[in-house]
Amino acid sequence: MSRIVAAMSGGVDSSVAAALLARERGNDEVIGVWMRTHADMPEGYELSRSCCSPDAADDARRVAQLLDIPFYTLNVEREFGERVIDAFVDSYLDGATPNPCQACNQYIKFDELLKRGLAAYGADAVATGHYARLEHRDGRWRLMRAADADKDQTYFLWVLSQDQLARTRFPLGELTKPQVRAMAAELTLPTAQKPESQEICFVPLGDYRELLEERRGYAGEPGPIVDADGTTVGTHTGYAHYTVGQRHGLGVALGEAVYVREVQPATNTVVIGRRDEVAQRSFSVDGARFTAGDPPGERFTGSVRIRHRAADVAAEVTMVGHDRFVIETAEPVWAPAPGQAAVLYDGEECLGGGRIARSEG
Amino acid sequence: MAIYLDHAATSPLRPAVLEAMQPYLTTHTGNPSSLHASGRRARQGIDEARETIAASIGAQPREIVFTGGGTEADNLAVKGVAWAATSRGRHVITTAVEHKAVLNAVAVLERSTFEITVLPVDGHGRVDPLDVAAALTDRTTLVSVMAANNEVGTTQPIEAIGEIVRGHGARLHVDAVQWAAHEPIDVDSWQADLVSLSAHKLGGPQGVGALYVRRGTQLLPQLQGGSQERQRRAGTENVAGIVGFGAAFSLVHGDPEARRAESQRLIELGRALTTGLLAHDGVSVTGHPDERLPNNVSVVIDGVEGGDLVAALDLEGVEVSTGSACTSGSTEPSHVLLAMGIDPHLAHGSLRLTLGPETSREDVDATLAAFERVLPRLRTTQGAQPKATVPA
Numbered sequence: 001m002s003r004i005v006a007a008m009s010g011g012v013d014s015s016v017a018a019a020l021l022a023r024e025r026g027n028d029e030v031i032g033v034w035m036r037t038h039a040d041m042p043e044g045y046e047l048s049r050s051c052c053s054p055d056a057a058d059d060a061r062r063v064a065q066l067l068d069i070p071f072y073t074l075n076v077e078r079e080f081g082e083r084v085i086d087a088f089v090d091s092y093l094d095g096a097t098p099n100p101c102q103a104c105n106q107y108i109k110f111d112e113l114l115k116r117g118l119a120a121y122g123a124d125a126v127a128t129g130h131y132a133r134l135e136h137r138d139g140r141w142r143l144m145r146a147a148d149a150d151k152d153q154t155y156f157l158w159v160l161s162q163d164q165l166a167r168t169r170f171p172l173g174e175l176t177k178p179q180v181r182a183m184a185a186e187l188t189l190p191t192a193q194k195p196e197s198q199e200i201c202f203v204p205l206g207d208y209r210e211l212l213e214e215r216r217g218y219a220g221e222p223g224p225i226v227d228a229d230g231t232t233v234g235t236h237t238g239y240a241h242y243t244v245g246q247r248h249g250l251g252v253a254l255g256e257a258v259y260v261r262e263v264q265p266a267t268n269t270v271v272i273g274r275r276d277e278v279a280q281r282s283f284s285v286d287g288a289r290f291t292a293g294d295p296p297g298e299r300f301t302g303s304v305r306i307r308h309r310a311a312d313v314a315a316e317v318t319m320v321g322h323d324r325f326v327i328e329t330a331e332p333v334w335a336p337a338p339g340q341a342a343v344l345y346d347g348e349e350c351l352g353g354g355r356i357a358r359s360e361g
Numbered sequence: 362m363a364i365y366l367d368h369a370a371t372s373p374l375r376p377a378v379l380e381a382m383q384p385y386l387t388t389h390t391g392n393p394s395s396l397h398a399s400g401r402r403a404r405q406g407i408d409e410a411r412e413t414i415a416a417s418i419g420a421q422p423r424e425i426v427f428t429g430g431g432t433e434a435d436n437l438a439v440k441g442v443a444w445a446a447t448s449r450g451r452h453v454i455t456t457a458v459e460h461k462a463v464l465n466a467v468a469v470l471e472r473s474t475f476e477i478t479v480l481p482v483d484g485h486g487r488v489d490p491l492d493v494a495a496a497l498t499d500r501t502t503l504v505s506v507m508a509a510n511n512e513v514g515t516t517q518p519i520e521a522i523g524e525i526v527r528g529h530g531a532r533l534h535v536d537a538v539q540w541a542a543h544e545p546i547d548v549d550s551w552q553a554d555l556v557s558l559s560a561h562k563l564g565g566p567q568g569v570g571a572l573y574v575r576r577g578t579q580l581l582p583q584l585q586g587g588s589q590e591r592q593r594r595a596g597t598e599n600v601a602g603i604v605g606f607g608a609a610f611s612l613v614h615g616d617p618e619a620r621r622a623e624s625q626r627l628i629e630l631g632r633a634l635t636t637g638l639l640a641h642d643g644v645s646v647t648g649h650p651d652e653r654l655p656n657n658v659s660v661v662i663d664g665v666e667g668g669d670l671v672a673a674l675d676l677e678g679v680e681v682s683t684g685s686a687c688t689s690g691s692t693e694p695s696h697v698l699l700a701m702g703i704d705p706h707l708a709h710g711s712l713r714l715t716l717g718p719e720t721s722r723e724d725v726d727a728t729l730a731a732f733e734r735v736l737p738r739l740r741t742t743q744g745a746q747p748k749a750t751v752p753a
Contacts, residue, residue, distance in 0.1 A: 003676075031676070072672045119739045120669035121676055 004125045004169065005117035007109055008032045008063065008071075010056030013129030013172060015063040015191045016180045020171040021127050022067045031121045032064035032071040035113065037080040037104075038202050062190045072120070076112050083107035085202055089215045092208065092240040095263035095358070096339025100200055101156045105130075110164045125167045132157050132350075133173035134165060141165035143291050143350040148176040154350040155308045158343045159289055209241055223268035225252055228261070228277055236270045239263050245278065245335035259335065262359070279332035283356060285342045288323045290352035295319055302346045304329065306336050306356065312345060325354060363678045364724045368562075368656060369511055369539060369715035370682055374605070375564040381608035382566065385601035393598050394589065403600045410607025414571060417614040418546040418556065426572045426593045427603050431538040431559030434572040435462035435505075437583050437594065438534040438555040442503045443470050445579035446532070450500030452476045456488050456507070457700035458515075460536055463505050464696070476500070485649035486515035486701050494525045501531045508540035508551075512684045512697040512713060513648030514657025516540070523552030532578060538562055538570075543624055543654050545614060554578050560602065564718075565609030569602035624655040627716050630725050631658050634714060637729035641736060647698060647711065656716040661703060665710040665739045673739060677731035681714045 004025065006018035022030045034057050057073065064071035084103045091098035109128060117123040130153045131146035141162055146152040160168065172180055184192035199206050212218040220238025227233050234252040236242060242250075246260040252272065261273035288295070296302075298319050303312035304327055314330040327342060336342070336356045343353035365373065385406050391399025393407050407427070415422040428434045443453050455467055457479050464479075471477045478496045482488055488506060497504070504526045509516045519535055526533040534555040537546055542563040548556055556573035560566055574580055574593065586595025613620060635658050638644050643663030662670065667683035674681055684695035694708035714728070 070676065072668075075668065116666075116669060119741075120666075120672040122673065122735070122738060 002125075003029050003031055003121055003123040004127055005031050005033050005113060005121060005123045006069070007113060007126060007128045008034050008060040009129070010034065010059035010063075010191065010194075011129065011197060012184050012189070012191045012194050013131075013180060015060070015129070015189045016175075016183050016187075017127055017129040017171040018063065018069065019067055019183070019187050019189065021169070022069050024171075027067060027069045030067075030069045030127075031117070031123055032060065032067070032069045033074050033113065033117065033121075034060040034071070035080075035108065036073055036075045036077060037108070038077055038085065059191050059194070066187070066189065070121075074113065074116055074120070076108055076116075079112045080104070080108055080202075085211070086215060088200075088202075088208070089212055089218075091339045092212060092243075093216060093218060093265065094339070095239060095265040097243040097245075097337040098339055099156075099341055099355075100202075102159055102341055105156055106159045110160055110168060114164070114167055125169055127169035127171055129172055130157060130170050131172055131175075131177075132170045134168065134170060140292055144173070145345070145348045145350065146170075146172075147174045151177050153308075154345075155305055155341065155343050158291065158341065158350050158353040160291060161289070162291065162293055165291060212240055221268060223270070225250060225270045225272055227254075227258075228271070228273050233272070239265055239268045239270055242270045244337035261335075263338075275334075278335040280329075280336055280359070281332050282326065282328045283336045283342075283359060284320070284324065284326045285354035286324045286357045288319075288325055288352065288354035291350060292352070295325070296346070296351060302344050302351060304333075304353075305343045305345065306333055307340055310334075315344075317344060323354070324357075363675075363680050364720075364728055365680045366714040366716060366720065366724070366728060367680050367682050368542070368717035369514075369654075369713065371561045371567060372542060372564045372717050374561075374566055375609060375612055375718075377612060378565055378605045378608045382601045382605040385604050389600070393600055394587065406600055406604040407598055410603045410610075413607040414558070414610050415573075417610055418573060419548050419550075420573050421576065423591065424573055424576055426574055426590045427598060427606075428570045428572055428594055429596075429599070430568055430570040431460075431536070431557050431562070432462040432570075433583075433594075434538075434557035434559070434570045435460065435534075435536055436466045437572050437580070438557060438574075439463055439466040439503065439505055440470065440583055441580040441593075442532050442534065442555065442578065443475060444581040446502035450498075450502050452478070452498055452500040453503045453505065454478045454480065454493065454496045454501060454531075455505040456480045456482060456517075458482050458486050458488075458510050458512075458697045459505065459507050460511055460538070463507070463536060467505070482515075482700050484702050485652070486510055486513050486647075486697065487649060487652065488517055488522070490518055490521040490525055493522050497525070497529045497531060501529065503532050503534060505534040505536070507536040507538075508546075509537070509544070509654050510648070510697060511539045512695055512711075513659040513701070514539070514654035514715075515648045516544075516652045516654065519551045519553070523550075527552045539654060541610075542613065543620075543627075543656060545617065545620070548573055548575065560606035560609055563609050563613045566602045566605045569599055569606045571606065623718065627655040627720070630716055630720055630722065631656060633722070634658050634716075634725045634728065635660075637725070638732065641732075647701065647703065654715075656720075658714040658716070660712050661698065661707045662710040662712060662736075663707060665736070667709060667711045670710070670712060670735065670739055673735035674728075674731055677735060679728050679731045681712060681728075684711050684713060 008014045088098040088100045131151040132154045133144040135142045224232040225234035225236050242260050258272045259278045261278045262271040301316050304315040305312050316328045318326045338358045341353050342356050344351040389402045391403040393404040411422045411425045415425050467477045480492045532554040535553045536557045538559040554575040558571045560569040584595045647659045694705050698708040
């Protein structure tokens with residue numbers, strides 16, 4: 001008997017994904033698993049809309065009961081703390097913008113859960129409620145954009161290897177969000193009407209500054225905000241509280257909209273610029289990975305996306321060694337933020353990507 | 362049908378118990394405090410159950426207070442006595458391996474300026490009565506020690522402790538929730554002033570417990586309300602539950618000869634199970650080799666996450682638990698195993714199998730076969746972990 005783990009967050013997407021699997025494979029081959037990623041928030045501080053609150057565990061359990069599938073809670077607090085939360089914090093301290101959903105996919109859902117799922121449940125694959133598709137063509141697994149372009153989540157999945165893709169299922173890949181909601185209602189799942197979770201699951205109320213202090217003792221030290229010429233135009237509360245592209249909370253009035261252009265940890269400096277000054281046509285990327293294992297070539301064309309839900313831009317990619325590349329885009333892209341992913345596509349197929357590197361100089 | 366080896370969590374309701382409860386759910390449904398016939402009939406059920414339980418532990422019926430479970434009984438004993446005796450002192454002694462119902466109750470006392478002494482245990486989970494003697498001061502008002510541990514089944518030298526506490530004048534509370542499912546109780550030979558009991562550990566319904574309170578023991582009620590249970594526990598009684606509790610108690614303790622024979626049977630099955638588990642590398646027994654409950658088999662398994670093993674066995678149709686069902690939601694390794702000096706890493710791989718009246722030799726063999734099927738894959742995927750040892 002081949003079993004499959006359905007990662008259940010308590011949200012509508014993973015609930016429907018589990019339901020589809022249970023319908024397709026029979027309910028004794030699908031194991032519902034909710035992952036405890038971090039300790040419960042103190043009372044009154046609860047993230048009711050987040051995927052990791054005790055409420056979410058209750059919802060996931062109720063759905064599993066309705067589907068009549070075994071359901072377990074898997075404790076991944078330690079792994080999540082190191083691989084996702086610490087990495088998130090360190091990214092800010094590094095003057096970069098973290099990518100926690102990608103880290104969670106890479107290290108938790110499609111690694112720890114796969115390993116533990118095999119050990120504990122004898123399961124050989126993991127299914128999630130991500131909007132993405134998989135195709136097996138010409139001898140390899142291909143990660144494809146979701147049918148619902150608006151919901152496509154390949155931006156967070158580019159990092160998966162052939163090995164991981166081979167043991168992954170995305171039951172929602174061909175569906176649109178309204179279809180998924182309709183299905184949830186039809187199955188009378190308690191999660192059918194749940195609002196979308198947008199916030200980062202371990203950051204209460206979207207304010208990550210407390211986390212910097214709690215995990216790394218970073219309280220923030222005021223420093224200068226400078227313009228492109230190096231002229232001090234204001235004061236910030238600590239460089240790690242700012243990310244590239246940020247507009248709000250700068251407290252600088254220069255008569256026109258200004259954005260964070262660069263964060264410099266070494267000098268505790270935040271550099272700002274006008275809108276056209278934060279756009280770039282060329283930037284380098286490290287930590288490159290390709291779903292096929294290797295890049296399509298030393299130099300190739302495709303399109304690149306530098307943040308979730310941003311439009312793709314046509315780009316030329318030049319490999320530098322095996323895990324770095326330089327991107328030149330056909331038109332300027334707005335504020336490539338160090339730490340964020342640059343994800344490469346060839347039409348509908350996600351080829352892989354990397355981590356946007358700090359610009360030189 | 363799954364093999365159920367989790368009797369220490371809940372021992373399933375016995376058919377005879379259900380039968381005894383039935384009339385109180387369908388016919389005798391009055392409020393036992395009511396004066397009319399329906400009320401009196403319900404009251405009769407409670408009175409009979411109270412007499413049954415009192416008689417089998419050597420107590421008077423009026424010394425039994427029914428509660429909503431073992432946890433409530435522990436809370437009532439610990440907080441009730443500590444608060445009632447503040448004119449004599451504010452010092453409470455307990456042990457590191459108590460159930461959370463006791464440990465968290467004393468933690469609350471500690472925040473109210475009580476002084477708490479938590480006694481250590483040896484590698485088998487046993488308390489040294491001399492440690493109790495050394496910890497007693499003239500401000501000590503309560504000593505709370507469990508008769509048998511819920512995770513590893515180790516029993517405590519209650520009589521020796523009772524002797525020491527009696528001579529001193531403090532009150533002795535014994536959490537006998539696990540003990541009572543297998544071993545007889547005589548409150549006088551224990552010299553106990555308070556004893557906690559629970560119905561569902563011995564085949565009764567969940568949500569019912571009792572506290573034995575020796576006559577003359579000052580107790581501050583923890584629930585305010587009506588005058589039920591001689592003003593020691595307010596609230597309308599769970600009549601059917603209490604009747605079931607009495608019936609379950611009779612089944613276990615009504616025939617001492619049969620009880621001894623059943624204990625012997627469980628010991629032998631447990632021995633076979635232990636031997637089978639120990640045949641695998643990296644498995645060690647936790648708890649005392651002899652001074653333990655007859656139905657408890659507890660081990661730690663190197664290189665395995667207990668929760669994963671429990672899930673794997675569940676999917677094989679074998680129902681067991683890690684440490685205790687009450688704490689299996691938490692990440693921290695069992696406080697009992699840590700108190701016994703077991704390496705925290707190893708303590709994550711704990712497994713508790715608790716046998717019951719329906720357990721057969723075939724169940725033991727099938728459990729061992731299931732264990733053998735899942736262990737290799739748990740070990741390969743979770744990798745080699747640093748070696749750790751159980752202290753002797």
